[in-house]
Amino acid sequence: MDDTILVINSGSSSLKFAILSNDGDRILVEGIAEGLGSNQGRLTIKFDGQKHFHALPTSNHKSALIQISNWLDINESIKADLKGIGHRIVHGGESFSASVLINDDVLAALNKCSELAPLHSPAHLKGIEIAKSLFPTLPQVAVFDTAFHQTLSPEQFLYGIPAKYYQDYHFRKYGFHGTSYRYVSAKLGTINPQSLKQGVLVAHLGNGASVCAINSAKSTDTSMGLTPLDGLIMGTRSGSVDPSLLAFIAEKEQISISDTIDILNKKSGLLGISELSNDCRTLEEAMLAGNEKAKLALDMFASRAAKQLMSAATTLDSIDHIVFTGGIGENSSYIRRKVCDNLKAFNIKINAIKNTDMARSEICLISDENSSAHIWVIPTNEEKMIAIDTINLIKNEPIN
Ligand code: ADP
Numbered sequence: 001m002d003d004t005i006l007v008i009n010s011g012s013s014s015l016k017f018a019i020l021s022n023d024g025d026r027i028l029v030e031g032i033a034e035g036l037g038s039n040q041g042r043l044t045i046k047f048d049g050q051k052h053f054h055a056l057p058t059s060n061h062k063s064a065l066i067q068i069s070n071w072l073d074i075n076e077s078i079k080a081d082l083k084g085i086g087h088r089i090v091h092g093g094e095s096f097s098a099s100v101l102i103n104d105d106v107l108a109a110l111n112k113c114s115e116l117a118p119l120h121s122p123a124h125l126k127g128i129e130i131a132k133s134l135f136p137t138l139p140q141v142a143v144f145d146t147a148f149h150q151t152l153s154p155e156q157f158l159y160g161i162p163a164k165y166y167q168d169y170h171f172r173k174y175g176f177h178g179t180s181y182r183y184v185s186a187k188l189g190t191i192n193p194q195s196l197k198q199g200v201l202v203a204h205l206g207n208g209a210s211v212c213a214i215n216s217a218k219s220t221d222t223s224m225g226l227t228p229l230d231g232l233i234m235g236t237r238s239g240s241v242d243p244s245l246l247a248f249i250a251e252k253e254q255i256s257i258s259d260t261i262d263i264l265n266k267k268s269g270l271l272g273i274s275e276l277s278n279d280c281r282t283l284e285e286a287m288l289a290g291n292e293k294a295k296l297a298l299d300m301f302a303s304r305a306a307k308q309l310m311s312a313a314t315t316l317d318s319i320d321h322i323v324f325t326g327g328i329g330e331n332s333s334y335i336r337r338k339v340c341d342n343l344k345a346f347n348i349k350i351n352a353i354k355n356t357d358m359a360r361s362e363i364c365l366i367s368d369e370n371s372s373a374h375i376w377v378i379p380t381n382e383e384k385m386i387a388i389d390t391i392n393l394i395k396n397e398p399i400n
Pocket of ligand 1: 206209278282284328
């Protein structure tokens with residue numbers, strides 16, 4: 001058997017994991033522990049085409065990782081091939097511009113930037129600590145959502161607020177989905193090597209959604225900010241709003257600013273506008289059945305995505321490629337068409353037939369011949385990127 005890597009994505013109330021071959025191409029085992037922090041936590045493990053369900057004695061990250069470790073003890077041959085653990089880390093602050101092997105200095109730096117991602121960082125740190133105690137011989141690697149965007153210039157990452165807030169508190173745009181953007185940019189480079197020296201716009205459209213401008217394979221702007229709330233309209237997140245709105249909602253509803261931000265994070269976006277669902281598929285079905293609010297939510301989502309793409313494009317030398325990725329970007333021909341319809345002033349033209357007839361889960365070119373930029377659909381694979389970084393760092397080889 002090959003060497004394999006355990007990839008862990010430890011969220012605030014869930015923990016996803018996968019065991020991948022060292023080239024990242026094959027998933028041998030994958031699973032999710034859900035309901036962590038509630039009294040209904042359970043772990044699902046998918047292996048050999050079958051799903052196995054495990055109740056968690058206590059619904060927390062430790063219990064989930066212990067169950068995964070117990071499962072590996074039973075499946076000895078899979079455990080024997082494990083060579084390392086790669087952790088997805090949402091916020092690396094300004095300390096990390098690339099993936100790193102985790103040691104005490106890295107843990108200290110992670111602790112330091114944890115206040116910037118209070119929902120995610122405690123779960124990541126817990127995940128690392130528990131994995132270290134359960135798998136003491138395996139090297140561990142941290143792969144950051146923010147790292148790819150550390151190439152942004154101050155002109156792009158600073159907010160127009162008093163300079164001392166950046167100097168004293170590091171309040172700035174960090175951007176997220178970086179692992180996905182790095183993967184997609186490299187993948188496009190394998191099929192179109194020229195793109196690595198050109199201007200590429202990527203729309204990562206999923207439940208969380210953002211865009212990124214990539215000039216010569218480096219991120220030059222992105223739509224999420226200090227936190228993943230900024231930018232596009234998302235499943236339940238509002239994206240950018242007039243900041244004064246917070247004070248108005250807080251006053252009218254007699255709630256705190258933090259409860260107001262909670263509404264912008266969890267009750268807004270597609271869900272808030274449609275008053276039906278945060279799920280694009282459900283909304284498309286409702287729209288086809290005549291639901292006007294579902295159509296409005298989808299059209300607003302697409303319009304805002306197009307606007308953010310062109311805003312990020314101001315940092316490019318030219319717009320040569322537009323890439324759609326993420327659950328919605330890869331699967332919704334309606335959203336892709338709507339986004340591109342909003343870009344007609346830039347002579348960006350999608351081919352209606354290629355857009356609807358494209359093969360799922362494959363790289364497809366869906367632009368019209370006379371479009372000013374190539375339009376692609378490229379399925380993202382963040383787990384693969386994490387596995388590749390992990391194996392490269394363990395072998396002391398450069399990471400791209
Ligand atoms: P995240 O990783 O941010 O949680 P995903 O990238 O998995 O989200 O994307 C989830 C979104 O993708 C959901 O809104 C879902 O409805 C949408 N989606 C998945 N498949 C389809 C499809 N066939 N048509 C339209 N939307 C889809």
